[in-house]
Amino acid sequence: MEHLELFFKSIFIDNMVFATFLGMCSYLAVSKKVTTAVGLGAAVIFVLAVTVPLNWLLDQYLLRDGALVWLGSEYADYDLGFLSFILFIATIATMVQLVEIVVEKFSPSLYNSLGIFLPLIAVNCAILGGSLFMQSREIGTLALAFNYGVSSGIGWFLAILAIAAIREKIRYSNVPAPLRGLGITFIITGLMGIGFQSFGGMLTGDNEAPEGVENTTVEQIEEKEIKEEIEEQEEAAVSYNQVVNK
Amino acid sequence: MALLSKKDAGLILDPLADNNPITIQVLGICSALAITAELKASIVMSISVLFVMGLGNVVISLMRNIIPSKIRIIVQLVVIASLVIVVDQVLKAFAYELSKTLSVFVGLIITNCIIMGRFEAFALGNGPWRSFLDGIGNALGYAVILIIVGFFRELLGSGTLMGIPVLGDPIEKTGLYSIGYENNGFMLISPMALIVVGIIIWVQRSRNRALIEEN
Numbered sequence: 408m409e410h411l412e413l414f415f416k417s418i419f420i421d422n423m424v425f426a427t428f429l430g431m432c433s434y435l436a437v438s439k440k441v442t443t444a445v446g447l448g449a450a451v452i453f454v455l456a457v458t459v460p461l462n463w464l465l466d467q468y469l470l471r472d473g474a475l476v477w478l479g480s481e482y483a484d485y486d487l488g489f490l491s492f493i494l495f496i497a498t499i500a501t502m503v504q505l506v507e508i509v510v511e512k513f514s515p516s517l518y519n520s521l522g523i524f525l526p527l528i529a530v531n532c533a534i535l536g537g538s539l540f541m542q543s544r545e546i547g548t549l550a551l552a553f554n555y556g557v558s559s560g561i562g563w564f565l566a567i568l569a570i571a572a573i574r575e576k577i578r579y580s581n582v583p584a585p586l587r588g589l590g591i592t593f594i595i596t597g598l599m600g601i602g603f604q605s606f607g608g609m610l611t612g613d614n615e616a617p618e619g620v621e622n623t624t625v626e627q628i629e630e631k632e633i634k635e636e637i638e639e640q641e642e643a644a645v646s647y648n649q650v651v652n653k
Numbered sequence: 654m655a656l657l658s659k660k661d662a663g664l665i666l667d668p669l670a671d672n673n674p675i676t677i678q679v680l681g682i683c684s685a686l687a688i689t690a691e692l693k694a695s696i697v698m699s700i701s702v703l704f705v706m707g708l709g710n711v712v713i714s715l716m717r718n719i720i721p722s723k724i725r726i727i728v729q730l731v732v733i734a735s736l737v738i739v740v741d742q743v744l745k746a747f748a749y750e751l752s753k754t755l756s757v758f759v760g761l762i763i764t765n766c767i768i769m770g771r772f773e774a775f776a777l778g779n780g781p782w783r784s785f786l787d788g789i790g791n792a793l794g795y796a797v798i799l800i801i802v803g804f805f806r807e808l809l810g811s812g813t814l815m816g817i818p819v820l821g822d823p824i825e826k827t828g829l830y831s832i833g834y835e836n837n838g839f840m841l842i843s844p845m846a847l848i849v850v851g852i853i854i855w856v857q858r859s860r861n862r863a864l865i866e867e868n
Contacts, residue, residue, distance in 0.1 A: 426843065431682040432766040489742060492760050493734040500727045529726060532683040532764040539760050585858035586851070589679060593851035600844030 410554050413546075417558040420607055423533050424566035425600035427540075430533030434567055435592060444571035445564075447528075452560030454506065454528050455537050458499050459556030460549055462538040465494055495538045503529040533563050570596060664786040668794035671861065674767045675798045676854045681767030684758050685799055686846040693815050694754050695803030697744070699796030701759060703789065705736045706768055710788030713776040720777075729772050730763065737762050767795055802849050810840030 423429045430451070437447045468477065470491050475482035511518045528534060537559050546552050573595055582591050674680045681702075688694045712732050713720075720728050741759045744752040752759065762768070771791050776784040807813055812820040812829075820834065821827040839845060 428683050428686040428843065428846075429761070431686065432680060435679055435682065489738055492738055492741070492763055493731065496730050496734050496763055497727070500730055529730075532761050532766075535764045536683075536761055583855070585862075586855050589676070590851050590854040590858065593847050593854065597844040597847030597851065600847060601842070604842060604844070 410551065413551060413554055414558045417555055418562040418565065419603065421540075421559070422562040422566060422603050423536065423559050424563055424596070425603040427536065429536035430531045430563055433528075433531050434563075434570065434596075435589070438567055438571040438574055438592070441568065441571045441575060444567045448560075448564030448567050450528055451531065451533060451563050452557060454499075454503060454534055455556040455560035455563075456553065457506065457556075458502050458534060459537050459541050460553045461498055461502065462495050463541055463546065463549060463552035465498065466491065466542050470494065491539075491542060496535060499534050499538070500529045533559075566599075569599065661783065661786055664783060665790035665793070668787075668790040669797060670794075670857075673794045673798065673857075674770075674791050675795060675850070676857055678767075678770065680770045681765045681795055682850075684761050684765055685795065685802070686850065687843060688755055688758050689799060689802040689846050689849075690806050690810065690841050690843075691754070691816070692800070692803040692807045694751065695799040696796075697748065697751055698755065698758070699792070699799050701737075701740045701744070702762060702765065702767070702795055703792040704740060705733060705762055706771065706788040706792040707785055708788075709733055709736055709768060710771060710776045710784040711781045713772050714779060714781045714784035717777050725777070726769075729769060733763050733768055767791060798850065798853065801853060802846055805849055806840045806845065809837050810845075812836050 421427065424431065424434055433447060438444050469475070470487045472486040472488065473483050475485045475487075507518075537556060540559075541552055541555055546555055570592065574592060577591065577595075586594070668674055672678065675682060675685055684698065684702075688698050709732055713729060716728070737760065740762070741752070744755070744759060771787060775787045779787070804814070807815075808819070812818060820829045822830065
């Protein structure tokens with residue numbers, strides 16, 4: 408149950424892109440085509456699934472207050488927490504290199520589809536963010552940490568897939584010239600984020616309400632209506648353009 | 654400005670508008686959006702980035718001839734991470750409340766693409782003084798957007814600036830509130846940051862048509 412809850416929470420409620428804006432840079436840069444977006448998304452899931460549990464072990468047995476107690480009781484009051492940034496990023500950078508080498512050796516076809524994205528990922532904030540959130544939310548066990556890595560990766564994957572699909576379609580609509588490209592992508596992402604906020608009510612059995620739930624349900628319904636309206640407008644614009652082109 | 658030649662001044666002034674790191678180069682967006690619900694947090698974040706970028710660019714530029722290109726990403730990450738640790742510890746010591754609000758986003762300066770991007774694009778090919786100016790310029794460009802977004806979100810969302818009420822008291826119904834003005838709580842939720850940046854891009858590109866992209 409705990410696992411299921413964390414799984415859904417990290418995919419929908421605490422979605423990396425829409426709730427915390429992690430990995431926005433590659434999200435915006437690599438979302439022009441669905442196929443490349445799928446490649447990058449898959450690579451992110453993979454790397455998160457490897458690095459979050461690894462960094463969990465590091466945090467548990469090396470970094471947190473009193474973590475060194477397994478060395479002997481005289482080490483009990485060491486707190487190396489301030490080193491976590493540098494250790495986490497070093498783990499991530501080396502893991503990404505390692506994964507790249509291993510994948511290249513054993514699965515050239517996977518390497519060809521993921522390969523170019525792997526180096527990009529070392530500096531994707533979603534990866535480091537995953538580890539830092541894992542640390543600050545005090546995730547309890549190694550299995551939960553693995554679960555957290557995979558599910559937040561899936562959340563990121565869904566987000567980039569959705570925006571890539573929308574951007575492929577929006578090419579046919581008549582966006583105001585200054586908004587074309589980056590501007591409209593920002594605004595669509597914002598609207599999608601508002602849509603994702605409505606998932607906040609999903610786990611209301613929980614004692615600590617997720618952020619953003621205080622906004623009443625009426626607002627959420629309104630948001631949905633706004634979204635639908637926009638979609639309708641987009642469709643209308645597409646058909647209008649087709650007519651014009653003819 | 655006798656200190657700076659015209660070319661050097663350009664390094665600082667260009668990123669403020671026509672080559673802005675956020676709206677034109679699309680760098681460093683992650684942290685720009687998540688912490689802008691309050692003006693104060695935006696300002697502190699800007700100062701932290703200014704510090705890390707200015708010093709980081711100098712360090713990388715001094716080492717540019719001895720870093721083997723194959724491992725340069727790891728070297729860059731280590732340089733940034735060390736500087737960020739300094740920032741994080743200083744914040745925890747002198748502004749503990751604020752460091753709680755910024756939470757992991759101070760750490761995420763490490764992977765802020767604006768820093769890596771400028772290292773790769775500029776500091777690896779230029780001397781320390783020019784790299785320093787480039788770092789300062791880009792950090793200021795980043796700060797401008799952060800402060801604009803933070804200003805509007807805090808003003809419209811909670812009617813305060815830096816925590817000080819400027820539009821009157823919403824409970825006592827003074828100031829603007831006495832004529833029926835209400836705070837727009839919508840501005841405080843995080844997706845609104847994206848929409849505000851979208852609008853900034855819109856305004857900027859309609860003023861300077863040369864920046865308009867093809868679809």
